[in-house]
Each structure stands twice: as C-alpha cells, then as structure tokens.
Amino acid sequence: MRLIVEGVACVRSGRTLFEDLTFAVDAGEALAVTGPNGVGKSSLLRLVAGLLPKAAGAVHLQGGDRDLSLAEQAHYLGHRDALKPALTPFELLDFWKRLFGGEGLAPEVALARVGLAHARLLPSAYLSAGQRRRLAIARLLVAQRPLWLLDEPTSALDADSEAMFAHLVDEHLAAGGLVLVATHQPLGFPARDFRMGALA
Amino acid sequence: MIDALFAMIIRDVRLAARIGGGAGVGLVFFLILVTIIPFAVGPDMALLSRIGPAILWVAALLATLLGLDRLFQADEEDGSLDLIRMAPLPLPLIVLAKVVAHWLVTGLPLALAAPFLGLLLALEPDALLAVTVTLLVGTPALTFIGAAGAALTAGLRRGGLILSVLVLPLMIPVLIFGISATSAALGGTVPFHVPFLILVGLGLFAAVTGTIAAALAIHFAEG
Numbered sequence: 001m002r003l004i005v006e007g008v009a010c011v012r013s014g015r016t017l018f019e020d021l022t023f024a025v026d027a028g029e030a031l032a033v034t035g036p037n038g039v040g041k042s043s044l045l046r047l048v049a050g051l052l053p054k055a056a057g058a059v060h061l062q063g064g065d066r067d068l069s070l071a072e073q074a075h076y077l078g079h080r081d082a083l084k085p086a087l088t089p090f091e092l093l094d095f096w097k098r099l100f101g102g103e104g105l106a107p108e109v110a111l112a113r114v115g116l117a118h119a120r121l122l123p124s125a126y127l128s129a130g131q132r133r134r135l136a137i138a139r140l141l142v143a144q145r146p147l148w149l150l151d152e153p154t155s156a157l158d159a160d161s162e163a164m165f166a167h168l169v170d171e172h173l174a175a176g177g178l179v180l181v182a183t184h185q186p187l188g189f190p191a192r193d194f195r196m197g198a199l200a
Numbered sequence: 201m202i203d204a205l206f207a208m209i210i211r212d213v214r215l216a217a218r219i220g221g222g223a224g225v226g227l228v229f230f231l232i233l234v235t236i237i238p239f240a241v242g243p244d245m246a247l248l249s250r251i252g253p254a255i256l257w258v259a260a261l262l263a264t265l266l267g268l269d270r271l272f273q274a275d276e277e278d279g280s281l282d283l284i285r286m287a288p289l290p291l292p293l294i295v296l297a298k299v300v301a302h303w304l305v306t307g308l309p310l311a312l313a314a315p316f317l318g319l320l321l322a323l324e325p326d327a328l329l330a331v332t333v334t335l336l337v338g339t340p341a342l343t344f345i346g347a348a349g350a351a352l353t354a355g356l357r358r359g360g361l362i363l364s365v366l367v368l369p370l371m372i373p374v375l376i377f378g379i380s381a382t383s384a385a386l387g388g389t390v391p392f393h394v395p396f397l398i399l400v401g402l403g404l405f406a407a408v409t410g411t412i413a414a415a416l417a418i419h420f421a422e423g
Contacts, residue, residue, distance in 0.1 A: 051282050072288040080279025086218035087211070098207035099287045139283075 001027040001063040001146055003048075003178050008057030010043050017043050019056065023194055027063075027146075030169065030179035030189060035196035041182035042079070044196070045149045048180060049076040061147060074147040079155075081136040085125035089116055089135050092124065093142050100143035110141040115164065129156040137165060140172075148172060150181040154188075162188055204289055205297040212301035215274075222270065223305040226263040230310050233259035234317040245322045252321035253331050253382040260310045260335055261375055264342045265368070267306045269360035271298065271350040272418065281354070281418065291415040299347045299411065307339030330385035330392070334399060338378040341403035344410030345370045351414035355421055374402050 002024055009019035017040040025031045033041045046052040048059050050071035061070050084092060093107035104110075111117050114134040119127060127135060133156045140148060148169070154162050166188025169179055173189070181191060216223035237255050238248055275281040284294055314335050318328040349367035353359030381395040 046282075049282070049286060051285065068288060071286045074286065076282060076286060078279050078282060080277075080282075082279040082283050084211075084215055084278070084280070086215055086220060091211070091214065095207050095211045096283070099204045099284070099289075101201075101204055101288055 001061065001176065001178060003061050003147060003180065004059070005048065006058045008044075008047060008059060009055040010040055010047055010052065011055040012043065012052075016055070018196060021057070021196075025178045025180055027176045027178060028173050030173060030181060030187075030191035031194050032187060032191035033180065033182045033194050033196060034184070039196045041196060042151050045076065045151050045180060045182055046078070048147075049074055049149050051076070064146065070147070073145050074149055075140045075143070075145045076149045076151075077136060077140065077153055078151045081132045082139075083124045083127075083132055083135060086123060088121050088123055089127070089138070090120045092135065093138055096139050097142040100145075102143050102145075104143040105141045107138075107142055110138040111135075113141055113164075113168065114138045115161070130158055130161055133157055134161055134164075137168065141168070146177050148177060148179045148181075150179065150183075152183060152185075153181060154183070154185055201289060201293075204287065205293060208284075208294060208297040209301040209304070212298055213305055216301070216305040221305075222267055223309075226267045226306045227309045227313060229266050230259050230263040230313065231317065233262065235320060238320065249322040249324065249327070252318060252323045253327055254379055255321060256314050256318060256331050256335070257338075257375055257378050257382070260314070260339060261342060261371055263310055264307060264339060264346060265364050267302070268343075268346040268350045268367070269353065269363050271302050271347060272354035272414070273350070273356075273359060276354040276421075285418065291419055292411050295347065295351070295414045295418070296407075296411050299343055299414070302347070303340050303343040307343050308336075311335035311339055324386070327382065327386055330382040334378045334381045334396065337396070337399055337403055338374050341374045341399070341406040342371055344403075344406040345374070346410075348410045348413035348417065351417035351421075354418070374399065374406070377402060 004024045006022050008021050010017040033044060035041055043052060047054055059070060061073055064073050089111055090107050093110055097104055097107060111120055114137050116131060116134055154165060157165060169189045215221050234255060241248060311332055315328045315332050318331055346367050349363045353363045377395045377399040381392060381399055384390045384395050385392045
C-alpha cells in the first residue's frame with residue numbers, strides 16, 4: 001500500500017497556503033511533516049483526509065480498498081478530541097466502533113491499551129487533558145484503518161503516555177500501516193522528515 | 201450500515217438526555233408559551249378554544265426552532281463532525297439519523313404534550329386529537345426543514361438567529377396546512393384529509409430535500 005500525494009494545492013479564503021506539494025508514504029512508513037507555524041501542516045492533513053477541498057492535484061491510496069474512499073480508510077486525529085463530556089469513554093468508543101464498522105479492538109481492550117480501563121464508566125468530563133488525548137488515541141484502535149493522519153498527536157501527553165503512543169504507532173507500522181504526522185516535538189518512533197518551507 | 205445508523209441515533213438521544221443535552225428545553229418553552237397566552241388573552245373560553253390550535257402550532261414551531269442550532273454545531277465544535285464525515289456511510293443517511301434522533305427528543309415530546317396543554321386552552325376532544333395528529337406529522341417536517349438551516353449555520357458562533365431567519369419562511373407552509381387540517385377536522389366545507397395529505401406531502405418533501413440540503417451544506421463547509 002502506498003499513499004501518493006501529487007501536486008496538491010490548498011487555497012483558504014483566497015490565500016494559497018501551499019501548492020505543488022508532492023510526496024509518497026509507503027506501507028510501514030511514517031512521514032513527519034514539519035515546518036513553522038501557519039505553513040499549512042494541519043491543512044495538509046485535513047486535505048488528505050478529504051475534510052478540505054483540494055485546489056489542485058490528487059491524493060490516492062495505491063493498493064487500498066477500491067470500494068472505499070480515502071477518507072474511509074484513514075483515521076484523523078486532530079487538535080480537537082471529539083469527546084462528549086456527558087458520555088463515558090466506553091460509550092464514545094462503542095459509538096465510533098459501530099459507526100466506522102469493520103475490524104478493530106473491542107472498546108474495553110482499546111481503553112486498556114491506552115491505560116484508561118479504570119475510567120471506562122466515568123463521564124468524559126472528568127478526564128484530564130492527557131486522558132482525553134489518550135481516549136482520542138484509543139479511537140484509532142477500535143476500527144482498523146491503514147492510514148493514520150496525526151496532527152500533533154502527543155500534545156498534552158506525559159512521558160509514559162508518549163512511550164505508550166509510540167508503541168501503538170510502531171505496532172501499526174509493523175502491521176503495514178501508514179502514518180502521516182504533523183509535529184513540532186520529537187517523536188518516539190522512526191519517521192522520515194518532510195519539511196514544508198515558509199512561503200515567499 | 202443499519203447498525204451504524206442506530207449507533208448514531210442512540211448516541212444523539214443519549215447526549216440529549218444527559219445533563220446539558222437540552223432535551224427538555226423545547227418542551228419547557230412550549231409549556232411556558234401555551235400557559236402564558238391564556239393570561240394575556242383573558243378568560244374568554246370561547247375565544248381560547250377557537251385560537252387554541254393556532255397557539256399550540258405556533259408554540260410548537262417556536263419550540264422546534266429553539267434547539268435546532270445545536271443539531272450540527274455541537275459536533276462541529278468538538279471535531280466530531282469531521283470524524284462522522286469519514287464514516288463509511290453516505291452523508292445524507294448520517295444526517296437522516298441525526299435528524300431522526302433530534303426529532304425523537306424535541307419534536308415528538310411536543311406532539312405528545314399537546315393534548316394535555318390543549319386542555320388548558322379549553323379545546324374540544326376532537327380538536328385535541330386533530331392538533332396531536334397534525335403535530336405528529338408536522339413536527340418532523342419542521343425538523344427536516346430546520347436541519348438544512350442548522351447545517352448551513354453549524355460553523356457560526358451565534359448561528360441561532362440567522363438560522364431562525366433562514367428557515368422560518370420555509371416552515372410557513374407546514375404551519376398553514378397544519379392549522380387548516382385542524383380546522384377542517386372541526387367542521388367546515390373542506391374534508392380533513394385534503395389539507396392533512398398536503399401536510400404529509402410537505403413532510404415527505406422536507407425529509408428528502410432537508411436531508412440532502414443539510415448533507416451538501418456539511419460537505420461543502422470549509423472547516
């Protein structure tokens with residue numbers, strides 16, 4: 001499997017954020033998108049996820065499921081955790097699992113993997129920022145999708161949680177998954193660097 | 201796929217029922233409107249029972265508007281909508297599930313409460329029945345029409361106001377045929393089924409166009 005991004009451009013509110021961006025990510029590989037603030041790292045991830053329109057270019061997943069769109073084969077972990085304070089972590093994960101369908105860990109197992117088994121039935125409102133982030137990460141595990149799009153995934157995580165997350169990513173890569181990560185911080189897993197330069 | 205849609209409905213109903221979900225807001229507003237209007241109109245039973253169906257319908261329409269702004273906005277704000285869009289389901293079906301859930305917690309209680317509140321307005325038994333039946337058919341139509349506006353204004357901070365202005369004119373036909381069906385049930389030259397079937401037709405039309413319009417609005421929203 002191979003993610004190919006060919007000559008994409010992103011225009012937001014009439015301003016060209018980036019253009020003619022080309023790269024590829026192979027199965028089992030992580031690509032770290034770096035660059036100064038405002039250069040369009042988050043927009044690039046959202047564009048690949050199909051959440052932003054492409055002004056030009058094409059994005060495809062070679063060797064993916066032909067019946068599914070790229071968005072349906074990708075997980076997007078953005079800045080917002082998509083948590084509902086009134087629902088428990090179990091209810092949230094169960095919802096995402098049923099909505100996304102397909103193979104994946106059971107919600108209880110996914111919660112145990114991110115160290116939240118004890119908070120399973122507690123309303124998510126009581127979770128700390130780091131715990132909320134871990135719950136968002138657990139979402140990646142309940143439905144198996146080959147491409148992970150991670151936007152600053154380790155913000156709010158402590159050292160132990162970072163190691164836990166790096167381990168999950170390693171497992172995903174070892175199983176032939178692809179990872180595209182936008183980051184400022186050093187990652188705990190090997191990743192090829194892709195630097196987005198400042199625009200003139 | 202059916203399981204995914206049920207998961208969506210159950211989640212939204214659960215969210216509405218929990219603290220801060222606001223399921224009861226529309227119902228309480230409905231209750232307030234219907235109970236204060238008799239104080240304003242005065243103790244004229246004949247007048248009240250004549251305008252009672254209209255009061256119930258207008259109150260139901262306003263109560264429907266009240267909760268609509270959060271239909272997609274809550275999911276837009278916390279990022280859930282992005283992920284929902286990445287589900288392997290057609291967006292209109294997801295919208296349909298969300299609107300059905302929204303109606304179950306906001307519209308259906310209004311229709312069910314209407315006969316009890318109708319007693320406060322000195323409505324005759326057949327008027328109570330007619331209002332309840334027309335509201336059961338009419339509130340889904342109002343919710344579907346409102347869903348299109350809710351999707352358009354999901355990204356706006358104070359979208360509630362512009363949402364009301366956008367969708368209220370589109371709700372007028374539903375109101376007109378809801379009231380005329382109720383009046384027809386109470387006598388007159390037009391048989392009940394004529395305006396009622398038009399109301400049903402408006403509901404079906406709103407279900408299709410509202411769902412598709414809302415899905416398109418979400419699809420093209422640049423977030």
